[in-house]
Amino acid sequence: MGEQAFSLTPHHVGISVPDLDSAIAWYGEVLGFGLERQMEVAQIPARIAWLRRDGFRIELFEVGGAAALPEDRRVPNRDLKTHGTKHVAFAVADVDAFVADLRVRGVDIAMHTRIHGEPMAFIRDNAGTLIEIVQVSSFEK
Numbered sequence: 001m002g003e004q005a006f007s008l009t010p011h012h013v014g015i016s017v018p019d020l021d022s023a024i025a026w027y028g029e030v031l032g033f034g035l036e037r038q039m040e041v042a043q044i045p046a047r048i049a050w051l052r053r054d055g056f057r058i059e060l061f062e063v064g065g066a067a068a069l070p071e072d073r074r075v076p077n078r079d080l081k082t083h084g085t086k087h088v089a090f091a092v093a094d095v096d097a098f099v100a101d102l103r104v105r106g107v108d109i110a111m112h113t114r115i116h117g118e119p120m121a122f123i124r125d126n127a128g129t130l131i132e133i134v135q136v137s138s139f140e141k
Contacts, residue, residue: 012050012057013088017127020047020062026126027051030107031090033058058088074128076111087122089132095119098133 017023020038027033033051040047047062072078079086092098099112099121108124121133 010056012059014059014061015088015125015129016061016063016066017125017129018062018066018068019127020049020060022126023060023062024049024051027058027060030102030105030123030125031131069128074110074124074130076122076130076132079130087130087132089134091134091136093136095121095133095135099123 015023024035028035028051031053033053036050036052036057038047038049044061044063049060051058051060072082076087095112096119099109102123103109108128110122110124110130112119112121114120119135123131123133125131
């Protein structure tokens with residue numbers, strides 16, 4: 001692949017949620033994201049919150065009358081059968097220890113397994129949105 005003429009830096013992922021305040025609390029308590037700012041966008045209309053951790057942002061949208069997350073989008077392998085964006089993934093030092101901690105805290109674990117010997121997991125946020133957890137060492141080989 002040739003040299004790129006521009007730099008590309010990950011910035012944020014956007015997630016539609018049914019309740020902005022409870023989503024802000026969930027992402028803060030479970031994944032350690034802090035609230036950066038909130039706003040209303042009349043053109044949508046929507047309430048929006050920007051959360052940030054370690055230079056990465058999550059943009060949460062609460063839009064009145066939005067459709068609920070379909071059941072198939074809550075199951076990792078079934079979600080892949082619908083085109084489009086699938087999930088955001090975060091790397092941790094030890095997937096198994098991280099998932100054990102999440103279980104104790106009552107987080108919804110959708111999947112915890114090994115693929116090609118590497119540990120990985122999917123969790124669901126408080127609205128059912130899938131979040132993948134991978135092990136840092138899995139990508140350093």
